[in-house]
Amino acid sequence: MTLSRRNVLKIGGAAAALPLLGHKAFSQTEPLKVGFIYIGTINDNGWNYAHNQGRLYMEQELGDAVESVFVENVAEGPDCERVMRELVQAGCKLIFATSFGYGDYVIKIAQQFPDVKFEHATGYQRSENVATYNARFYEGRAVCGTLAGHLSKTGKAGYIGSFPIPEVVMGINAFVLAARKVNPEFTITPVYISTWNDPAREADAARAMIDQGIDVIAQHTDGPAALQVAEERGIVGGFGQGADMSAFAPKAQLTSIIDNWGPHYAATAKAVIDGTWESKDSWPGLKEGEVVIGDYNESIPDDVVAAAEAVKNGQIDGSMHIFTGPINDHTGAEKVAAGVTLTDADLLSMDWYVEGVIPPA
Template sequence: MTRRNMLKAGAAAAALPLIGIPRAFAQEKLKVAFVLIGSPDDNGWNFGHEQGRKKMLEAIGADKVDTTVVTNVAEGPDSERVFRELAQQGHKLIYATSFGYGDYVHKVAKQFPDVKFEWATGNATAANVSTYNARFHEGRAVIGTIAGLMTKTNIGAYIGSFPIPEVRMGINAFAIAARKVNPEFKLKVVYVDSWFDPAKEADAARALIDQGVDVITQHTDGPAALQVAEERGIVGGFGQGADMSAFAPNAHLSAIIDNWGPHYIKSVQSVLDGTWVESSVWDGLASGEVEIGPFNKKIPADVVAKAEAVKAGIIDGSIHPFAGPLKDNTGAERVAAGDVIDDGEFWAVDWYVEGVEA
């Protein structure tokens, strides 16, 4: 059972009286809340948002912003109560950092039109609700290139949380990139129906390795699968959300690192400036919201060079992770040669590309 915590972060000096400054001129700090599905010590998704919060405070100053972090909030009706209580407590900007919060965010936002809400990985905005996301699939294309070149069995694995658009995007981008450099590559997908369940993730990793998998990536928040990869001595795997090499120094090949700092800085500053507007932000490798972690020294130099070339191509626009021709795993053409899956089409993709077993 998880335990919910509410953490306050601000300047120690904020508790001192404002000597000699008339009360009318004392500027009230902006109250900002972060609602997390797990704990910042997961070394993955929630850790990334916590690092982003800290970068925001460092850049803007704890003398201007007071933050509250609520952890272990499940994606369900109870989250509605959390959002409502935060709004009632005077928070003027509330970040909902998981997809499953969406219905509850929109419900509470209607009741508090003067409060700004931002929904991570969301797909619907409102007058006081914005969405923000990162192009994780761009990072998946980089690490998929490594997987396709490093595998010895030509069988990789993708441990997913839930079959939502974001996760399907990651699966497809990873498989496409791997098969570009290794047409024999196949990707087995297993969903564990949780963002963070170390036991399930570890069991899935063991079962997949028993089926011949020697490269594992994940769309879950902890390092359990990597730890199994380390124990079993397979080629390796990739961290999710943060550099997880400390948990599997030999198996950890690289990682997709979430850098939420730039967005949180811009977003909070816009509220302070009175310029915040409803928007949908979707940044990636080019703007630094998605980063690729250090490469394991055991990766050959030519493989690193090819991965770096994919990264550079995505940044300069010469490579698109979903450029056609693309077939799905039934053999039907989904994207014609010369075409791409554009931003507006991503969220409707409910199929898997050729080579994926899901």
């Protein structure tokens, strides 16, 4: 099936549905058709790859009760509106829009098709037939920051960001807060490249950082380009983003933040089938298994792995929250008082840097 002259794949349901599906789903005369739109390619080995793995998980879990289509390389702009309309016309009754910049267009299209359910990844706008979902990536950043604090020889990290939106700022802040618990002099320098996936620009940014004495690089972009540069240049390393990227940088990847979208996609499709779907916001993390810390590089000392695991497990059992004060902003002024934990609303509107961040010029 071809939509919009793009690479679109139609996948039939798995051979058999699992028991969690329930009787009502089996009584359907037709499968639920689910559409996905991706900002990049499913072969980016990061963000879009992880979402597509989630789509495949949904197919496996729900079997013949669902079928799915996806559209790759859909830009954040008016084009995504057209693609969503075409997915509706192709029979999709549930559409997942998997990039932040799709938000306004999701709301617009949803108003025109009230019988279709829409879910917007990393979004904040909801309506009667639009829900939002995200993952607490910042929890994974705290684990990565702990590793960086222990392993960096220069005490300087770089962070390749896409756009300075709260989701990205939150990750930068979580990373450096964790690193400074190990090394109070640790700093991080973010660079924004104004795109989610541009391997050449990501690689250039990584080279420039390394030339400036940075020996650990984190990222909130979609592919492994920065890690590949870290591998080539022999610095301490970096982190897989969205998926395990160790195949591209076996020495440089210290660990990875893996986005596990599959359970959300399966549960959402099942809710639509059962008639129990609701417009709401979903924001799970390490505890729920939507954020997963990948294998640690075998070169990391055992005591450093133990420290990272303590941060991971503390966030899972609730004994720690990386955004509990005292926290100063990058000027040194107190932003969060001792013992106070930022609320989700505070995090989702975060537009300031913590101490240790060297803001972009």
